[in-house]
Structures are given as structure tokens and as C-alpha cells.
Amino acid sequence: MTQTILLKNRPIGKPSVTDFEFVTDESEIAISDGELLLETTYVSVDPYLRGRMSDAKSYVPPFELNKPVHSGIIAKVLASKNENFETGDFVSGMLDWKTKQVATGEGLLKVAASKAPLSAYLGVLGMTGLTAYLGLTQIGKPKAGETLVVSGAAGAVGSVVGQIGKLLGLRVIGIAGSDEKIAMLTSKFGFDAGINYNSSTDIRADIAKAAPNGVDIYFDNVGGPISDAVLFNINKFARMIICGAISLYNNTTLPQSVSVQPFLVKNSALMQGFIVSNYADKFPEAIKQLSSWLTEGKLTYTETIVEGFENIPNAFIDLFDGKNKGKMIVKI
Amino acid sequence: MTQTILLKNRPIGKPSVTDFEFVTDESEIAISDGELLLETTYVSVDPYLRGRMSDAKSYVPPFELNKPVHSGIIAKVLASKNENFETGDFVSGMLDWKTKQVATGEGLLKVAASKAPLSAYLGVLGMTGLTAYLGLTQIGKPKAGETLVVSGAAGAVGSVVGQIGKLLGLRVIGIAGSDEKIAMLTSKFGFDAGINYNSSTDIRADIAKAAPNGVDIYFDNVGGPISDAVLFNINKFARMIICGAISLYNNTTLPQSVSVQPFLVKNSALMQGFIVSNYADKFPEAIKQLSSWLTEGKLTYTETIVEGFENIPNAFIDLFDGKNKGKMIVKI
Numbered sequence: 256m257t258q259t260i261l262l263k264n265r266p267i268g269k270p271s272v273t274d275f276e277f278v279t280d281e282s283e284i285a286i287s288d289g290e291l292l293l294e295t296t297y298v299s300v301d302p303y304l305r306g307r308m309s310d311a312k313s314y315v316p317p318f319e320l321n322k323p324v325h326s327g328i329i330a331k332v333l334a335s336k337n338e339n340f341e342t343g344d345f346v347s348g349m350l351d352w353k354t355k356q357v358a359t360g361e362g363l364l365k366v367a368a369s370k371a372p373l374s375a376y377l378g379v380l381g382m383t384g385l386t387a388y389l390g391l392t393q394i395g396k397p398k399a400g401e402t403l404v405v406s407g408a409a410g411a412v413g414s415v416v417g418q419i420g421k422l423l424g425l426r427v428i429g430i431a432g433s434d435e436k437i438a439m440l441t442s443k444f445g446f447d448a449g450i451n452y453n454s455s456t457d458i459r460a461d462i463a464k465a466a467p468n469g470v471d472i473y474f475d476n477v478g479g480p481i482s483d484a485v486l487f488n489i490n491k492f493a494r495m496i497i498c499g500a501i502s503l504y505n506n507t508t509l510p511q512s513v514s515v516q517p518f519l520v521k522n523s524a525l526m527q528g529f530i531v532s533n534y535a536d537k538f539p540e541a542i543k544q545l546s547s548w549l550t551e552g553k554l555t556y557t558e559t560i561v562e563g564f565e566n567i568p569n570a571f572i573d574l575f576d577g578k579n580k581g582k583m584i585v586k587i
Numbered sequence: 588m589t590q591t592i593l594l595k596n597r598p599i600g601k602p603s604v605t606d607f608e609f610v611t612d613e614s615e616i617a618i619s620d621g622e623l624l625l626e627t628t629y630v631s632v633d634p635y636l637r638g639r640m641s642d643a644k645s646y647v648p649p650f651e652l653n654k655p656v657h658s659g660i661i662a663k664v665l666a667s668k669n670e671n672f673e674t675g676d677f678v679s680g681m682l683d684w685k686t687k688q689v690a691t692g693e694g695l696l697k698v699a700a701s702k703a704p705l706s707a708y709l710g711v712l713g714m715t716g717l718t719a720y721l722g723l724t725q726i727g728k729p730k731a732g733e734t735l736v737v738s739g740a741a742g743a744v745g746s747v748v749g750q751i752g753k754l755l756g757l758r759v760i761g762i763a764g765s766d767e768k769i770a771m772l773t774s775k776f777g778f779d780a781g782i783n784y785n786s787s788t789d790i791r792a793d794i795a796k797a798a799p800n801g802v803d804i805y806f807d808n809v810g811g812p813i814s815d816a817v818l819f820n821i822n823k824f825a826r827m828i829i830c831g832a833i834s835l836y837n838n839t840t841l842p843q844s845v846s847v848q849p850f851l852v853k854n855s856a857l858m859q860g861f862i863v864s865n866y867a868d869k870f871p872e873a874i875k876q877l878s879s880w881l882t883e884g885k886l887t888y889t890e891t892i893v894e895g896f897e898n899i900p901n902a903f904i905d906l907f908d909g910k911n912k913g914k915m916i917v918k919i
Contacts, residue, residue: 306853478848500848514844516810516832519860521638526858528851 256281258564260352262318266308269505269575274308275324275568284355291358292334295564296345298352298585299327299377300571301411305504323351327382329366329373330356340365347376354564354587371549378582379415379556382531384545386498387415387474389537390529391423394496395472399424402466404485407476407501408449409436409557411582416474417446418554425472428465430458430481432577439580443555458484469493477502483513493524505575557581588613590896592684594650598640601837601907606640607656607900616687623690624666627896628677630684630917631659631709632903633743637836655683659709661698662688672697679708686896686919703881710914711747711888714863716877718830719747719806721869722861723755726828727804731756734798736817739808739833740778741768741889743914748806749778750886757804760797762790762813764909771912775887790816801825809834815845825856837907889913 256279263276286292304326310317318324328350332340337360340346348363350356366376378384390412391397403420407413408429417440420427429440429449437449448465455461462470462484469490475482478500489495503510518524534541548554559579561570567585574583588611595608618624636658642649650656660682664672669692672678680695682688698708710716722744723729735752739745740761749772752759761772761781769781780797787793794802794816801822807814810832821827835842850856866873880886891911893902899917906915 475848478846482848497848497851500846500852503846503849510846510849511843512846512848514810514832514835514842515847515858516807516814516829516844516860517835517842519829519858520832520862521860523860523862523865525860526847526851528848528853528855528857530852530855533855 256354257284257356258354259323260567261321262308262324263321265310265320266305266505268507270305270308270568270572272568272572276321277565284357286334286336286357288336289359291332291337291340291346291360291363292355293330293346293350293358294333294355295328295330295350295353295587297329297374297377298567298587299381300567300574300583300585301326301382302499302501302504302574304571305575323353325349325351327377329376345373347381352567370546374558374560374582374584374586375549375556377584378411378558379549379554380542380545383411383582384415385534385538385541386529386531387412388419388541388545389531389534390496390498391416391419391472391474393534393537394525394527394529395474395494397423397425397472400426401471402426402428402468402490403472403474404428404430404462404466404470404488405446405474405476406430406481406485407499408440408446409577409580410476411556411579412498413474413476414440414444414557414581415554418444420472421445421447422548422553426466426468428462430462430477436580439557443557452481459487462488472496474498475500479503479510479512486513486515486518489518489522489524491522491524493522495524495526497526497528501575559583561585563587588686589616589688590686591655592899593653594640594656595653597642597652598637598837600839602637602640602900602904604900604904608653609897616689618666618668618689620668621691623664623669623672623678623692623695624687625662625678625682625690626665626687627660627662627682627685627919629661629706629709630899630919631713632899632906632915632917633658633714634831634833634836634906636903637907655685657681657683659714661705661708677705679713684899702878706890706892706914706916706918707881707888709916710743710890711881711886712874712877715743715914716747717866717870717873718861718863719744720751720873720877721863721866722828722830723748723751723804723806725866725869726857726859726861727806727826729755729757729804732758733803734758734760734800734822735804735806736760736762736794736798736802736820737778737806737808738762738813738817739831740772740781741909741912742808743888743911744830745806745808746772746776746889746913747886750776752804753777754880754885758798758800760794762794762809768912771889775889784813791819794820804828806830807832811835811842811844818845818847818850821850821854821856823854823856825854827856827858829858829860833907891915893917895919
């Protein structure tokens with residue numbers, strides 16, 4: 256039996272479970288020469304998938320209606336007629352939200368369960384870690400002693416950005432939405448300070464207090480009022496890595512913010528949209544660095560693991576309420 | 588007799604003549620060893636001066652109240668006790684709004700009346716030309732065949748940006764505020780198309796029509812709704828040079844615009860504040876290129892020359908109503 260999750264409707268505002276449809280297929284799956292039969296083990300759910308569910312122009316084409324959603328997945332090879340893979344191997348790749356599926360091996364990467372927990376290949380050793388490392392280094396160009404602010408700091412990317420910031424000698428301030436998350440930032444991830452945007456009455460002033468020398472680098476996962484507040488605190492030549500805008504993704508009207516132009520002119524500052532896939536040539540170097548930090552115990556990570564294929568849509572929706580700590584993963 | 592213009596009040600909103608005070612001094616001016624006596628010939632009035640009249644944090648310190656305003660000036664040497672300058676020389680530099688003044692020679696550049704009209708050294712061969720050339724090349728990184736949109740296109744910087752864009756093989760679209768200005772962009776400056784933001788009923792659609800392949804580079808002198816409209820038309824990897832935000836300078840409340848973050852993420856696009864003084868190491872190369880284009884007749888420029896020292900404040904204020912075409916200069 257194979258279960259599949261289709262995109263039924265393009266979400267309006269926050270996605271809902273009724274935007275997805277589960278279908279079941281009882282037929283046996285046969286594979287041809289060169290193919291693999293895969294069984295899904297871990298599914299990554301990520302905020303950027305929201306963009307692909309709309310049909311607006313974006314950096315990746317939109318998902319098709321009534322077709323399977325796909326995302327980063329770790330799968331086990333159940334059968335192989337491809338010489339590069341053996342039964343029992345684990346692979347990572349962009350795969351469909353299906354319990355089982357046939358693949359050609361193209362775009363799949365073998366991952367070693369012996370070297371790191373399998374789910375890490377969706378997170379700190381996967382797109383999450385690459386996004387954090389390459390966004391911070393390629394656009395942020397950090398210099399030891401500078402101050403870094405991270406929004407969505409308790410999220411998958413944010414928590415890795417902050418740790419890398421500390422490894423590179425920065426003062427690191429995280430912004431997140433609960434006292435529990437803030438406590439985790441400073442105790443578990445080594446951030447210098449944290450700001451709870453839900454309890455703060457003046458985020459702009461709280462940033463100023465936490466960053467007495469001003470903000471040199473802003474790793475932005477959220478957009479909206481939090482990012483507006485950061486703008487008032489940037490230094491000359493500040494670099495803002497625009498990695499995501501989760502606070503704006505579900506807007507049904509065009510979001511408005513403080514005009515950034517005067518801040519950019521006054522400070523000769525830079526804002527740049529970051530998509531990890533543009534930096535594919537830097538992946539090997541980045542994975543090497545991340546693996547070495549992980550092995551040395553210098554990098555830790557948090558996962559929120561939800562169990563059960565049927566819970567994939569809810570796990571995805573929960574991202575928009577900040578219910579995850581670190582990487583949100585569904586274990587099948 | 589020496590006349591001086593002091594900053595009397597920090598303007599609120601649009602500057603007014605009552606923000607300035609004229610004072611007259613009848614005493615003779617004596618110079619010491621190493622000094623020069625200068626007589627002001629041409630005064631540059633520029634939108635960025637508005638920022639210095641406020642006491643908000645900016646990239647240059649604010650003007651002091653009850654002290655002379657200063658800006659780019661061409662002056663004639665009336666007397667010299669400095670071996671580097673002779674009576675009759677013309678110099679350019681940041682000087683006070685005074686009819687006569689004493690200077691040490693520091694920061695002054697000799698300019699040759701024989702090579703170009705003196706006022707050109709405040710414009711196309713001065714900060715204006717350097718801003719256009721270095722902003723476009725250093726941040727815009729143009730590649731032949733790309734599309735450039737310029738706002739404030741009939742202004743001093745904008746009209747030079749567009750011409751350099753054409754020299755570098757770009758499709759160039761200018762946005763300005765009157766049909767007369769638009770006609771000048773295409774007939775005199777060689778722009779491919781122009782959009783009158785005052786008569787357009789849908790700037791976003793008009794940009795899309797004028798830029799069928801999308802916008803790769805945006806040279807932004809204005810900010811506000813025009814820049815919002817450009818955002819909807821940017822291509823992947825677009826570069827936006829934020830050179831000024833004249834539409835926002837006189838706001839007394841914090842201006843709001845369309846949130847830029849989703850556009851930057853979707854398009855891996857860049858916005859960077861540009862201040863010409865950060866690129867001083869590139870000035871010699873840039874002036875060489877600009878002079879050579881000017882000599883070859885490949886670069887033309889427009890000036891609005893207002894006569895009379897007493898008209899400096901009004902000429903400055905008129906910038907905010909777009910009364911100038913090209914560089915606004917006061918001839919003394």
C-alpha cells in the first residue's frame with residue numbers, strides 16, 4: 256500500500272489541512288532497470304514550501320494542483336536495479352510526499368547512518384546547515400568582533416546561524432517568540448542575548464540594549480515589524496541576509512513595512528536575498544566545515560520530530576505558529 | 588563685503604526660506620601664510636543636503652545651527668599665500684555658502700576652465716558624474732543587454748546614469764515627473780523609454796511594458812511608490828542601487844512602503860545603499876573615463892543655472908518640487 260499527499264487547493268493565508276488530500280494506492284510497485292524503490296523515513300517540512308503552494312512567480316516553480324507535494328526526504332532503498340545503490344542504503348533528496356516511490360537515482364545522495372543521525376542530513380548537514388553557513392559567510396562576510404542579530408533564531412536555520420556566528424567570533428543576539436526559546440538560545444546554543452518578540456514592549460530599544468555597538472549583520476528569517484526594528488539599529492556598512500520572510504508568507508494583502516531605502520542610503524548598507532541553491536559550488540566546502548564542527552562537538556542542533564505520515568500537513572502548518580524548536584521533521 | 592548663509596532652523600518637512608539666515612560682514616579679509624582668499628563662482632545645491640540639515644544620524648554629521656551651510660563650490664583664487672595655488676586659479680571643493688572665504692587649500696582641487704565649463708566640475712566631472720558612474724558600475728555590475736531603470740532620471744545623477752547605461756550596452760528606461768522631462772530623456776540623453784510618474788495611472792504596468800525582459804538593475808534616486816512599482820518587475824539576481832530617496836526626505840512621519848523582503852528572497856536580489864565617498868579610491872579611474880566620454884561627445888548634461896547668491900536657498904528648495912532639469916547650480 257502506498258499513501259500520497261496531494262496539493263488539493265492553493266492555500267489562502269495560512270495553509271489548512273483541507274488544502275491537502277491523502278490518496279491510497281494498493282497496487283504493487285515494480286521497478287525497471289536503473290531504478291530504485293524507496294521507502295520514506297524522514298520528511299523535512301519547511302517554510303519555503305508555502306511559496307511553492309502559491310502560483311505567484313518565485314525562485315522555484317509552484318507545485319501543481321492534484322500532484323504530490325515534495326520536499327527534502329531521507330529514504331531507505333527497498334530494492335535497486337541501479338548499480339550506484341544497494342538495498343538497505345539510505346539516501347537524501349527532493350522526493351514526493353509518499354510512503355513509497357520509484358526514483359532514478361538522479362539528484363539522490365547516499366547518507367551514512369554511521370556518521371550522524373539520519374535526520375541530521377535534513378538539517379545541520381543538509382539544506383538547513385548549508386543555508387546558515389553560506390548565507391552568513393557569503394553575504395554576511397563576518398569579521399570577528401562584529402555584532403550579529405538573527406531573527407527566527409530558535410528555528411532550524413536560525414539556531415545554526417547563531418552557533419556559527421559564535422564560532423566566527425561574533426556577538427550574537429537572537430530574536431524568538433517565547434521565553435522557553437530564548438532560554439534555549441543562550442543556554443544550549445551559546446547566543447550572547449535573546450529577545451522575546453512576544454513579550455517585548457519595544458523591540459527596537461531591546462535590540463539597542465543587547466547590541467550596544469550596533470548591528471553589523473542581520474540574518475533575517477522573518478521580515479515584518481521585527482526586521483523594521485532591526486533597521487533602526489544597523490551600523491554603517493551593515494549586511495542584511497534576507498533568507499526568509501515567514502511573518503509575511505501568509506499575508507493575503509501586500510504587506511507594508513518601514514521604507515528601507517533611507518536606512519540603506521544613510522548606512523551604505525546592503526540587503527540581499529539568499530537562496531542556498533545559488534551557491535551549489537560552495538556545498539562541498541561547507542559540508543566539510545559543518546561536519547567537522549559537528550564531530551568536534553562545536554555545533555549542536557534541535558529537532559522537533561513528529562511521528563506519522565498522516566501528520567505531515569499539520570507539522571507543516573505548525574511552522575507558521577512557531578510550534579517547532581529547530582528543524583521540523585516528520586518520522587514515518 | 589562678505590555675505591554668508593547660515594542654517595537658522597532645522598527644517599520640518601520641506602525646507603523653507605525662513606530656515607536660512609543671510610548675514611553681511613563689511614570687514615576686510617586678510618590671509619596668513621599657507622592660506623587662500625576665495626571668491627565663490629558656482630554653488631551646487633543637492634538633495635542630500637536636506638539630510639545634513641536634520642540632526643538625525645546619517646552618513647555625514649549634521650550641519651550646525653547658526654553656522655554656514657556648505658556644499659560643492661567652484662571658487663576663484665583672489666589672493667594666495669599658498670605655493671600650490673595662484674591668483675586667478677579656479678578650485679573646487681566643499682566650501683561654505685559665502686561670497687568670499689579663506690581656505691587652507693586642503694581638500695581643494697584645481698580645475699581647468701580650458702578643458703570644460705567650470706560648472707561641469709560640480710556635475711558630470713564632479714560628484715554627480717562620479718556617483719552615476721561608480722554607483723552603476725560598482726553595485727549595478729552591468730552586463731550588455733541587461734535592462735536598467737533609473738528613477739529621478741531627469742535629475743543631475745539620473746541623466747548621467749542613463750547615458751552611461753547606454754554606453755555600456757543596456758536597455759535604459761527613465762522615470763521622471765513631466766512630459767517635457769520624458770521627451771528630454773529620449774531625445775537628448777538617448778534613453779530607450781521614459782515613464783511620466785505624474786501622468787501614469789499604473790507605473791508598475793508601464794514599467795512592465797517598457798521592460799519586456801524585466802528589470803536587472805534599478806538606480807534608485809527617489810524611494811517611495813515609484814520604487815515599490817519597480818520591485819514588481821525585477822528579475823532574478825537584480826541589483827538595486829539605493830542612491831537617494833528624495834521622495835522620502837521631507838517626510839515628518841516614518842514612511843511606509845511595500846515590504847521588500849519577499850521580493851529580495853524570491854529573486855535573490857540585492858539592494859545596497861550607495862555613497863560616493865566610500866569609493867574615493869576609484870575616483871581617478873572614474874574621472875578619466877568620464878572626461879574621455881565628455882571629450883568624445885558621448886556624454887551630455889543639463890544644468891539648471893540660477894543666478895545670484897541670494898537665490899541659493901530657493902534653488903535648494905526647488906529641488907524638492909523637481910523644478911530643476913539636471914544639475915541645479917547657482918551662479919554668483
